[in-house]
Amino acid sequence: MLPLLLPRAVVSGLRGACRSSPSWLCTRACSTNDSFQPQGPNLCNSGEGSSTSGWRVLGSLLGLGAALAYHNHRCRAAQKESPHIYTKEEVRSHSRPETGVWVTFGGEVFDVTEFVELHPGGPSKLMLAAGGPLEPFWALYAAHNQPHVRELLAQYKIGELDPKDNTPSTLDTSDPYANDPVRHPALKVNSQRPFNAEPPPELLAENYITPNSIFFTRNHLPVPNVDPDTYRLHVVGAPGSDSLSLSLDDLRKFPKHEVTVTLQCAGNRRSEMSQVKEVKGLEWRTGAISTARWAGARLCDVLLQAGHQRGDTETHVCFEGLDSDPTGTAYGASIPLARALDPDADVLLAYEMNGQPLPRDHGFPVRVVVPGVVGARQVKWLGRVSVEPQESPSHWQRRDYKGFSPSVDWDTVDFDSAPSIQELPVQSAITEPLDGETIQSGEVTVKGYAWSGGGRAVIRVDVSLDGGLTWQAAELHGEEQCPRKAWAWRLWQLQAPVPAGQKELNIVCKAVDDSYNVQPDTVAPIWNLRGVLSNAWHRVRVQVAP
């Protein structure tokens, strides 16, 4: 995301806005600059050769009359001596260009409708904050925390937030989710209880390391409130060995191991599968995937201390979370012992995420991180580890998170007939442009992510602008990956000329991993009743502006 980097001269030139009408009402023509540049909403107040582009873009967006109405409204509000008081609800109702776009910051309310199209990071990024507070976004993008940005914002003040709206709401103790943490407003919520949400595509591939606050969240149950001082991780000992009861400090005494790992939910991109035929599951779009730098003890070190070794026959390491349903049943999952004991598999009992203690939504104080494996096995709020001859008996291990033939339905499904998902297949998606967007002719920038399971590196992403007839290889970005341990995604980008005369582009991406596995062309033949493993070519249709 481009930070707001406005030269002070431009900002100071903006002072005194509202002293006159916008440029198209000026008797004097001021058509010096038609190009779109990152600058404030210059209102042609002084006639000093300043640009009209802000109003022009806004005018074309909203229609001239509407734009004028907003302008006047803003001016009236700012001129008042005692500030106008707005409720949160009123602010929230101004979240679209048609209603006007309001935001809050530090108890003040701003009408930034006119600024949306001028936002240097792009209109879509600013719109993520529409109708709510700017703080969570400025916390993500620290470049905003500069005096000239504050000054720019001040121009748009229309009033203040009702102080009553700042008191926290009373805790509803009858609601098992009442104690869930506060989440970042940019997250697109697929389910509030349990909380399941993904970052929007505009933000997802902006950062190689996903900020904790917008890392996708997949909860199956209410978030437990764990006291780190009394927390103990119970590790069942091997026959003849003692079990371990590890405090956070005990866990920190094991060698600290750090690794960058992409986590993906098995249901990522399920919404495309449900367009083929109804599936059972949350409507994840392309955002049920994120990347963090995790740190913690290696599971193999902890298991060795509890006396566990490689067995001759396949055995499983079972995990239980501290989250549980009203009957007391905890979330559970397992992975093969061979993977757990392989030092090269980098399986962690993680207590840090991007240099911070784990956020509550991501398993505070300890979660399992199993690189290259489906998110469902990376148990959060970890309470218990044991080595068993069978997979975890958990519903989520045995009766969910498995793939089936498209011919299998809820009448015929036999969950025992398919293996639990562990490593995931090769995956990629387009995050820019958005489906349905209108792009400028000339050149198009296509961006996205690509990843594969099992430590297999993405070696190529092919992008097509014509629905898959012709392809161009994208540039790959991101951390260099160790051979056989490519745990993290690649971000990718392609800049390509828009074919002349094209009114619409059917943009497609497909990735190849270092086992030369590829994504399937279409969704229907991989459709399955739970809508998991949706990794067909990702397709985005955009219009080309004439």
Added chain:
Amino acid sequence: MLPLLLPRAVVSGLRGACRSSPSWLCTRACSTNDSFQPQGPNLCNSGEGSSTSGWRVLGSLLGLGAALAYHNHRCRAAQKESPHIYTKEEVRSHSRPETGVWVTFGGEVFDVTEFVELHPGGPSKLMLAAGGPLEPFWALYAAHNQPHVRELLAQYKIGELDPKDNTPSTLDTSDPYANDPVRHPALKVNSQRPFNAEPPPELLAENYITPNSIFFTRNHLPVPNVDPDTYRLHVVGAPGSDSLSLSLDDLRKFPKHEVTVTLQCAGNRRSEMSQVKEVKGLEWRTGAISTARWAGARLCDVLLQAGHQRGDTETHVCFEGLDSDPTGTAYGASIPLARALDPDADVLLAYEMNGQPLPRDHGFPVRVVVPGVVGARQVKWLGRVSVEPQESPSHWQRRDYKGFSPSVDWDTVDFDSAPSIQELPVQSAITEPLDGETIQSGEVTVKGYAWSGGGRAVIRVDVSLDGGLTWQAAELHGEEQCPRKAWAWRLWQLQAPVPAGQKELNIVCKAVDDSYNVQPDTVAPIWNLRGVLSNAWHRVRVQVAP
């Protein structure tokens, strides 16, 4: 393959054939049995209620006139007192129903035209031997080596092979391939020099373990003639350690390790890719894949003895063959050191194939076997092993056996931009029915193989009879595979009703491995200039007999 299991009564009833004309010339009608049964070409000689089906089938196949001509010809030949002498060339020219189908056995010549349709293992299997010797096929299917089968064959004798044809041809010492071994006639030859050949689909999936004689052969150069007594494998020692010079006996002193491994050429199914657009390479069909039980020393044991250990940085184990081109350049390839040293990766220096010393075409006396990895790295006639900071400098490592985007052509290809193929993607193909075949209505049996690279097990094969609209899961057969070490293929089978009124079936198969990777729907988007990694859905069109 069904063995020839004919009751003696039937066989003895066949004696005296040719004493009369075939049944349709009989004045007495003998229409007792119209069903197709495995029995000899009963010629209605005695009128003892015997079947006419042999002649009927043959009649419908060839037309009555032609069948009669063959019959008379056969009778004339058999009745001669001094046997007719045929050259190999004459026999070879009788390899189709239109010309008559001759075979040889032990210096005798047989016209089995009439028996083709009666062959219990199916006509297509017998036709593999048409125009040549039966011995190689009977060696494959030992059930033929029974007296009643010999007696049955004797009925078809038409003469003897010219003794001159049994003397070996003079060795042409100017031909570097003159010393290549004799091959099994069932192999479909894609290139004679160097020798490259695949088993036909009818035989490929008949055996879980491919017999050595029909295992696909991929040679890049003439086959070296290695003296096992003087053979030495040179293993370059690590810094500070001695190099090893290992005789075959030395190698046998390492612990013997056995493993069932499927080998596949990167070019398997290239012929489908070249139908999209021209590619450079041999026209392999579905048979550049086979499975054997390999035995030998583990590469990790040998490398440890030569002082090699895991390095911090990626290094490579380079192999050189004893096969070389006229400039003396040997075939070479490499694999990552991490794989070579991983005991679980089961990398072998193999000296046995299915319990026998390696055949010359498969690397006698020693070859590398790298489970889960492309055939090209499994160097045959192994002469030298070394650990290097870089991949093998060999042409075949650096300038071949890599995958590219469909947009890359010979003008734009940059071989350094793609990793060498190591693990292969998930693969499957249909071996029965054959493309273009006519099947009976009622029920269809579809058979084939499925495999994936990197030890990933095939967990499901979906088969469609309608081009991919609807799918049915096939039954999987074959050895149980260890988790993460599924080195060998699965054979599969589906028996399904032919949809009523269907005149044609568009049969498709696709496999899923335990990372839930799937095959891509179509070939064009994975097309590449070398025609490697051809793993789209396999499609076979068949007609349904009315």
